[in-house]
Amino acid sequence: MTMSVADSEANGTGPRAGAWTSPVAVPQENLPARTELIEQSHLRCAALGLTRVERPDFEPLLRGDLNIARERNLRLSSHAAPVMEMLLEQIVNTGSMIVLTDAQGTILHTVGDDEFLARANKVALAPGVNWAEQSKGTNAIGTALVDELPTLVHAGEHFMHVNSFMTCSAAPIFDPRGNMLGVLDVTGDQRVYHQHTMGLVRMSARMIENHWLTDDSGDRLRLHFHIRPEFIGTLLEGILVVGGDGRILGANRSALDLLDMSSAAVRMHSLVSLLNTNVGALIDHLRAPLAQPMRLHLANGRLVHLSPRASGSLQRITGLPGGLTTVPEMRAVPAGESAGAATRPVAESRMSGLHYLSTGDAQFEAVARKVQRILNRDIPLMILGETGTGKELLARAVHQDSERARQPFVAVNCASIPETLIEAELFGYEEGAFTGARRKGATGRILQANGGTLFLDEIGDMPLGLQAHLLRVLQERCVTPLGSQRSIPVDIAVVSATHRDLRAMIEQSSFRQDLYYRLDGLVVRLPALRDRSDLTVVAQRILMSLGVAGSLALSPSVIALFNRYHWPGNVRQLATVLRTAAVMAAGETQITEDHLSDDFLDDIRRMRSSELRAGAHGLVEALPSAPAIAVAWAPASAPRELPPAAPSRELSLPAAGPAAARTLVEAEIDLIRAAVDAAQGNISLAAKQLGISRNTIYRKLRLGQKG
């Protein structure tokens, strides 16, 4: 027989719905759901035959049994101990205590305020006592165990009246396979209820789970990811544990949230099915010297930034000698060779950063050679180049190849920090140096880089006043934090970068000449992507970092298109284009024009249209015949009607002859015939490549026959 809440209240054994005190301070959001959970718990307790006037059960485990329980849960306790200590700092002087239980609800450890511990002891909230619902009725620990959810049980919501002086916030702790390990709880006097406590407990439980997960990984890969790269390494990061065969072995709670999946569902997946990548790609990324987070799409379409890490030996993870993977290192592609031929396995476990970036472009290699010469020479390096050309990547490569590699690399973007904050950010400040300063002061970025490399990006955007301050630091090799009298010696290598013309700025008095001469030990200029001869290799690198290099290649027409495009955003833009294309081409083997975003194609059309305008104004001899011919059927004023980025340069066109000797219509028909020949008579393919309809092809060819 089941008993309703009303029945149980009527016979004095249970509550009436809402009979407990409704805590005013308890957050109102989710209140109906919370009330329902408490009601259900009360019903369970009544069904178990418990009464609300029950005396607390004072029968703890015998000392020996408690020791056995603690022994059995040693790993949980050792991961929980530092977290409980940290939590204790947060709740100190609030008349509260922290409780850790095992998966059955038996209290393993408590810490907290002595006075409150004594009060809690009176209701048997003490080590060795079981707080499962069946023995203590509705309470945060027992109810969290049943519902497997973070649970707040406040004051009169406790099933037993004797417990109603307490407010308890508990969160279950799970292992990476979703098994319950125990419960973390903070309990205090209900009068001091604070709504932040539940959040703290929840975060602390996650911390314990993450410790457990990262310690448990053995010879496995761990993938740390989040939709925002700056969240990697924080409590909110998702963590997946992956075996050498690519199977997903476990996930933390944030990973499950980001993936929208249950623990069991995640473990049905592999790297390929979940992230469209494989172990080889991850390990290559991990071994790449300049590893920045990869960008991958989750199965639910969410874009995440992901950093793979290995725990244990790569060799044991991959099962291959020396930890080699099957994903090869990319090399420069000699002209005429396909990008696929540019691959060969690497033997060394970690490449030099500069070597990694040298992918065959002569201009870049010249830069790399120069930079190589000043490594460890205490000569400041200034990197010039358009946006997205890889200035920061080069700075990281230099750091990684230097003797400072094990010390910090600290990047400061002078353009992105508000002018009012940049001084404090760079030089740090003492306690109370200015309004809004943190109580304990802060270490500036320069000091953070001590022993390592300071990368000053967009140095041309540094305010003039600050330039003087920086100059002093560079001259004296000492930093004086704001509001401090102390001068702290620093040892840093300085690399700066800008896309601005600093010499012109010096002439306009917006950049200090003396600072310029402190920074310009060696000045190198990175080539724009449109001027590089190794675009295909760079593209392969990016595909590799996306984890699709083995399965997805660029079609010849896309390579031709890329080689013709002017890439104003340089490698960054190429990376963006490829990321989108890789998603669009999921499940296919080639990225074709159909996978490129309309925005990018529009840009190409605009570019071609302006080329064409130039051609129409007498520059025709400077252009290949195909685009010139295109003028006839796609006037510059209507760029949308231009053929999409067709591989016009790949078609072997009939010799056009002097432009004046043929009409545009004739030339157009020649182009169409060439396209049909190139497509081996496949009219649909030719039409697609030219961006016109099949009917138009037939019509034009008929016209040609008549003519």
Ligand SMILES: Nc1ncnc2c1ncn2[C@@H]1O[C@H](COP(=O)(O)OP(=O)(O)OP(=O)(O)O)[C@@H](O)[C@H]1O
């Ligand atoms: N050689 C390369 N291979 C692969 N990816 C690259 C390469 N060069 C640059 N990238 C990628 O292009 C993007 C831009 O690089 P980076 O930030 O180093 O450029 P930047 O010149 O410093 O840009 P900005 O001037 O806008 O700060 C990054 O995502 C980087 O990983």
